[in-house]
Amino acid sequence: MKLLVTGGAGFIGSAVVRQAVGQGHEVVNLDALTYAACLDNVASVADSPLYSFEQVDIRDAVAVEACIARHAPDAIMHLAAESHVDRSIDGPGVFVETNVMGTYNMLQSARALWERQGKPEGFRFHHISTDEVFGSLPNDPSVQFTEDTPYDPRSPYSASKASSDHLVRAWHETYGLPIVLTNCSNNYGPYHFPEKLIPVIILNALAGKPLPIYGDGSNIRDWLYVEDHADALLTVLAKGQVGRSYNIGGENERTNLELVQTLCSILDKLSPRADAKAYADQITFVTDRPGHDARYAIDPTRIRTELGWRPSVTVEQGLEKTVQWYLDNETWWRALQNRAGVGQRLGTKA
Numbered sequence: 248m249k250l251l252v253t254g255g256a257g258f259i260g261s262a263v264v265r266q267a268v269g270q271g272h273e274v275v276n277l278d279a280l281t282y283a284a285c286l287d288n289v290a291s292v293a294d295s296p297l298y299s300f301e302q303v304d305i306r307d308a309v310a311v312e313a314c315i316a317r318h319a320p321d322a323i324m325h326l327a328a329e330s331h332v333d334r335s336i337d338g339p340g341v342f343v344e345t346n347v348m349g350t351y352n353m354l355q356s357a358r359a360l361w362e363r364q365g366k367p368e369g370f371r372f373h374h375i376s377t378d379e380v381f382g383s384l385p386n387d388p389s390v391q392f393t394e395d396t397p398y399d400p401r402s403p404y405s406a407s408k409a410s411s412d413h414l415v416r417a418w419h420e421t422y423g424l425p426i427v428l429t430n431c432s433n434n435y436g437p438y439h440f441p442e443k444l445i446p447v448i449i450l451n452a453l454a455g456k457p458l459p460i461y462g463d464g465s466n467i468r469d470w471l472y473v474e475d476h477a478d479a480l481l482t483v484l485a486k487g488q489v490g491r492s493y494n495i496g497g498e499n500e501r502t503n504l505e506l507v508q509t510l511c512s513i514l515d516k517l518s519p520r521a522d523a524k525a526y527a528d529q530i531t532f533v534t535d536r537p538g539h540d541a542r543y544a545i546d547p548t549r550i551r552t553e554l555g556w557r558p559s560v561t562v563e564q565g566l567e568k569t570v571q572w573y574l575d576n577e578t579w580w581r582a583l584q585n586r587a588g589v590g591q592r593l594g595t596k597a
């Protein structure tokens with residue numbers, strides 16, 4: 248199959264690109280190479296005859312149309328987005344431009360290609376979204392996000408993703424475009440850009456810096472290893488029902504404080520501090536993020552029962568692999584720490 252993957256130089260998109268090429272798919276990686284991108288993430292497949300790269304900004308409708316027409320993919324996996332909630336608080340405009348208008352441009356060009364080709368049944372537009380569109384849950388294990396949970400986004404990032412989800416559904420209902428949609432919980436793993444919680448904690452710990460926890464650390468997230476997410480996405484692409492959405496979760500709910508404490512214990516084991524003290528001593532509580540959602544939790548029943556998919560690792564196993572990866576890949580993360588805004592507290596301007 249010929250796949251066009253947008254955002255393939257980012258964290259999750261690059262995992263999709265690596266796995267898809269590994270499965271024998273031809274892959275066109277379309278990415279604007281924003282501050283969050285790194286082509287080293289796909290270095291392992293860059294020399295494959297199955298792989299090609301196109302530097303295209305999805306806000307540029309003409310460039311998107313030309314690229315999609317030239318490659319005529321069998322399926323599009325749309326991951327390109329502005330993805331950092333804190334940045335969306337300080338500068339929401341680019342989130343609307345990329346996540347909403349960019350998705351509109353992708354849909355229009357995908358639809359034009361699909362119609363020119365005589366509306367092949369096998370074509371897919373797979374939109375990759377987040378569980379953050381569903382809003383915030385109370386701390387009650389009996390309540391989780393299902394595919395029928397009403398949308399209630401609360402940050403500029405989640406509102407822009409929710410808008411893009413609505414456009415994708417509308418293009419299916421109105422024009423018949425064969426779409427599938429996925430809403431996933433928080434990812435972590437190798438190649439995670441060093442402004443997100445887990446890499447920040449690992450890298451600050453190793454540098455002897457404070458480990459910042461927003462508020463009291465009681466916010467709950469459901470953590471999924473990125474390679475498992477990429478596997479789930481390729482499963483939904485191959486077996487998902489057209490017009491349907493699938494929630495993807497790790498079945499690994501943890502408070503942020505528990506998560507950081509687990510990371511500290513793994514670091515104590517894999518890379519002990521020179522003074523033999525515990526990394527947990529570096530934990531510091533900082534002012535909370537404005538509008539910080541209390542809890543996200545995915546009910547994964549649909550993807551498990553209909554598509555037979557489950558995550559392959561627990562959060563403890565995935566975090567240990569992740570910490571080891573950061574210990575082994577200092578050249579990768581050192582280069583990214585110089586990029587604008589990385590290492591600074593963002594998202595306090597609300």
Ligand SMILES: NC(=O)c1ccc[n+]([C@@H]2O[C@H](COP(=O)([O-])OP(=O)(O)OC[C@H]3O[C@@H](n4cnc5c(N)ncnc54)[C@H](O)[C@@H]3O)[C@@H](O)[C@H]2O)c1
Nearest residue numbers: 254256257258259279280281283284304305327328433434
């Ligand atoms: N990270 C998570 O925990 C998570 C969870 C669920 C869903 N998602 C969704 O998955 C997708 C990928 O997330 P990620 O964490 O890998 O993001 P990321 O920020 O690591 O990567 C985003 C990629 O998109 C590219 N991009 C941004 N703007 C672009 C534009 N205008 N044109 C073309 N390319 C552009 C960037 O260059 C980058 O390579 C996003 O749609 C996000 O909403 C993320």
